[in-house]
Amino acid sequence: MKRIATAVAAVMLLSACGGDPLSNGGSGQSSSDTIVVGSANFPESRLIAEIYAEALSAKGVKVTKKLNIGNRELYYKGVQDGSIDLIPEYSGVLLKHIKKDAVEVAPDEVYEALKKALPAGLIVLDKSSAEDKDAVVVTKATVAQYSLKSIEDLVPYCKDLVFGGPPEFQQRPDGLPGLKEKYKCEFKEFKALDVGGPLTVAALKDNSVQAADLFTTDVAITANEFVVLEDPKSVFAAQNVLPLINEKKASENVRSVLNAISKKLDTKTLLELNAKLSSPDKPEADKVAKEWLASAGI
Incomplete structure (x- = not known):
């Protein structure tokens, strides 16, 4: 931290x-x-x-x-x-x-x-x-803890979790406002980090955030065995x-x-x-x- x-x-x-x-x-x-x-x-x-x-x-x-x-x-x-x-x-x-x-x-x-x-x-x-899309990304441990596959599965737990991402994610329509509008997902706290960079990756790894915004072509996702949650309601367009x-x-x-x-x-x-x-x-x-x-x- x-x-x-x-x-x-x-x-x-x-x-x-x-x-x-x-x-x-x-x-x-x-x-x-x-x-x-x-x-x-x-x-x-x-x-x-x-x-x-x-x-x-x-x-x-x-x-x-x-x-x-x-x-x-x-x-x-x-x-x-x-x-x-x-x-x-x-x-x-x-x-x-x-x-x-x-x-x-x-x-x-x-x-x-x-x-x-x-x-x-x-x-x-x-x-x-x-x-290359923005995505809600979590660790394998978080997937196992909450039985997650999609953002929709995350909804019952949003109020207990900390989300990390670039500062502008708080205001963008396809950021937190979109997650709130389409999924009724409101996180306990938002941590302003970086644009798909080392701060976000480190925060996920040490569990100071439990979900984060990363790009789908980010090699850190595969390297750290992170999981991209499916987006059935298309907060993130093409x-x-x-x-x-x-x-x-x-x-x-x-x-x-x-x-x-x-x-x-x-x-x-x-x-x-x-x-x-x-x-x-x-x-x-x-x-x-x-x-x-x-x-x-x-």
């Missing part, structure tokens, strides 16, 4: 001292002939952003990067004001961010609704079949990986490159790439990106 609290404090201190991650050196929008590629603050997002950036650069597109910006509530503002031109996104959570009352859950339905919901000037290109881009920067060349990536990227590949990122030698995301692009023939 003390270790987790200390790590959280350190993250907050770094954020406070690091300045504005969206700062563009005093200018507002990016240069008209350059694409600024951004990412959220977790490894998979950084990796996909590197894949986009490396592939575009190889095709002669001028690229700069603003990686590890933060959560969607922060980086989406950058996409809207033009300080970021391109960022990897997940269809369902982006739709819910823009349209909180969205009810679509199937991949194609979510994708079509998202295209309609986006504000003028922003578009999404082809979605990949790669999917989450296909796709590029969100400033329409003015989406030239035919750019569209062709990014759509080629989406065509090749599937969930199995995403799991393999995440495993490489977390391997003992801890390779840089750009190195993993370049290797995959070469193997995929892009």
Whole structure:
């Protein structure tokens, strides 16, 4: 517990001292002939952003990067004001961010609704079949204790359990509010941790939280024999990986490159790439990106 609290404090201190991650050196929008590629603050997002950036650069597109910006509530503002031109996104959570009352859950339905919901000037290109969803995750011990298979099985015990996840999970429609609305599940306490990172994993392992929000492609789930609870009422809609881009920067060349990536990227590949990122030698995301692009023939 003390270790987790200390790590959280350190993250907050770094954020406070690091300045504005969206700062563009005093200018507002990016240069008209350059694409600024951004990412959220977790490894998979950084990796996909590197894949986009490396592939575009190889095709002669001028690229700069603003990686590890933060959560969607922060980086989406950058996409809207033009300080970021391109960022990897997940269809369902982006739709819910823009349209909180969205009810679509199937991949194609979510994708079509998202295209309609986006504000003028922003578009999404082809979605990949790669999917990474938020999920309610528990340990094998918790599964055995409460005979759990789905979130629905958890409901009678929610009031006695502590839930952990990123701070924004408390407000997002597909976070605690969604669990309350669809399952009537209200936890005894919420612990603000990180975005599918070491704090959340550590808290599950030492039982300081009994359930947590992790991504389904997180290698920590398999490594620690965690269990993803089924979501029969679809709090978590389809989450296909796709590029969100400033329409003015989406030239035919750019569209062709990014759509080629989406065509090749599937969930199995995403799991393999995440495993490489977390391997003992801890390779840089750009190195993993370049290797995959070469193997995929892009």
